[in-house]
Amino acid sequence: MPARQPRVILITGCSSGIGRSSAELLAARGHIVYATARRRESVEELRAWAYAVEGRAFADLLDVTQPQTIHPVVERIFAEQGRIDVLVNNAGYGQPGAIEDLTREQWLAQFDTNVFGLVEVTRAVLPHMRARRSGRIINISSVVAHIVTPLMGAYGASKHALDAINTALRMEVAPWNLNVVTIEPGPIRTAFQANVDKNRFAGIASEESAYRQYYRALEHRWVEQFDKSGVPPERVAQAVRRAVETRRPRTRYRVTWVAHWAPALSALLGDRLTDYLMRRTFGLVKVRPGRDTQC
Numbered sequence: 001m002p003a004r005q006p007r008v009i010l011i012t013g014c015s016s017g018i019g020r021s022s023a024e025l026l027a028a029r030g031h032i033v034y035a036t037a038r039r040r041e042s043v044e045e046l047r048a049w050a051y052a053v054e055g056r057a058f059a060d061l062l063d064v065t066q067p068q069t070i071h072p073v074v075e076r077i078f079a080e081q082g083r084i085d086v087l088v089n090n091a092g093y094g095q096p097g098a099i100e101d102l103t104r105e106q107w108l109a110q111f112d113t114n115v116f117g118l119v120e121v122t123r124a125v126l127p128h129m130r131a132r133r134s135g136r137i138i139n140i141s142s143v144v145a146h147i148v149t150p151l152m153g154a155y156g157a158s159k160h161a162l163d164a165i166n167t168a169l170r171m172e173v174a175p176w177n178l179n180v181v182t183i184e185p186g187p188i189r190t191a192f193q194a195n196v197d198k199n200r201f202a203g204i205a206s207e208e209s210a211y212r213q214y215y216r217a218l219e220h221r222w223v224e225q226f227d228k229s230g231v232p233p234e235r236v237a238q239a240v241r242r243a244v245e246t247r248r249p250r251t252r253y254r255v256t257w258v259a260h261w262a263p264a265l266s267a268l269l270g271d272r273l274t275d276y277l278m279r280r281t282f283g284l285v286k287v288r289p290g291r292d293t294q295c
């Protein structure tokens with residue numbers, strides 16, 4: 001069923017997963033979607049799709065870590081549509097690795113995409129939304145904004161930071177009648193997990209790492225967990241659609257039972273018990289003196 005009032009929507013990170021599903025669903029609902037991606041080949045692919053949905057979708061290059069790619073897209077949308085009703089900040093990735101192992105560059109890169117990039121796109125769009133006293137910012141956060149898994153501390157930290165940004169921004173832009181919505185998915189079956197592995201091998205799969213056995217365990221359990229409890233990205237796209245179309249959107253939409261219950265359960269159990277269960281789930285068993293330690 002088409003939406004009654006078509007919205008002009010900018011989405012980041014549409015080459016795959018949640019971004020792509022959201023773009024497809026929102027265009028199918030009759031909205032005008034500007035689907036962006038950071039790689040040229042992804043933009044070409046998006047253009048082929050956009051062409052097929054005739055005038056309701058457009059594709060453009062946007063790397064959230066490259067401000068020179070952000071502003072031209074925002075200006076283009078204003079030139080063509082006169083407004084942006086909704087910004088969906090979706091682009092993101094997960095940098096795996098123990099806190100001890102991750103380099104400064106890996107930390108900066110994680111925050112550059114998941115936090116600073118998101119802020120940069122938001123800052124580019126906000127003056128236009130404030131001028132019209134109308135608009136919605138939808139940020140794709142994660143359940144890890146509330147409950148962190150071991151060996152994914154940098155990713156968890158980036159989503160914790162996003163939660164603080166969401167809360168402050170929500171209050172700051174309320175006087176202009178703007179809404180800020182957080183979507184908190186649990187495990188979703190997308191390219192995310194494969195990219196976690198890719199990042200792991202690219203940066204931290206060093207045989208010298210004291211945590212190497214846990215990385216190996218994480219690899220198996222990670223895939224196992226996602227296979228068991230992950231849901232397709234269309235489920236998140238439906239939450240994005242609700243946040244776009246509802247007259248008064250909620251401040252948070254949680255997707256999957258993990259996102260609904262894990263933070264509350266963890267608060268109930270307390271830190272020690274939660275840590276114990278997490279460590280068991282992710283294979284972080286006690287180090288046997290003299291055998292597994294490295295210094």
Ligand SMILES: NC(=O)c1ccc[n+]([C@@H]2O[C@H](COP(=O)([O-])OP(=O)(O)OC[C@H]3O[C@@H](n4cnc5c(N)ncnc54)[C@H](OP(=O)(O)O)[C@@H]3O)[C@@H](O)[C@H]2O)c1
Pocket residue numbers: 012013014015016017018019037038039042062063064065090091092093094113117140141142143184185186187188189190191192193195233
């Ligand atoms: N999958 C999950 O279980 C899960 C759970 C909770 C939250 N999330 C969040 O959901 C969002 C989407 O992830 P996904 O699961 O759909 O994974 P995905 O399929 O890997 O999609 C991530 C998207 O972000 C893009 N991206 C990465 N860095 C970028 C940059 N610098 N500029 C622009 N785009 C960039 C990727 O582009 P490339 O293809 O070029 O890399 C890709 O299009 C992320 O913010 C993630 O943290 C995912």
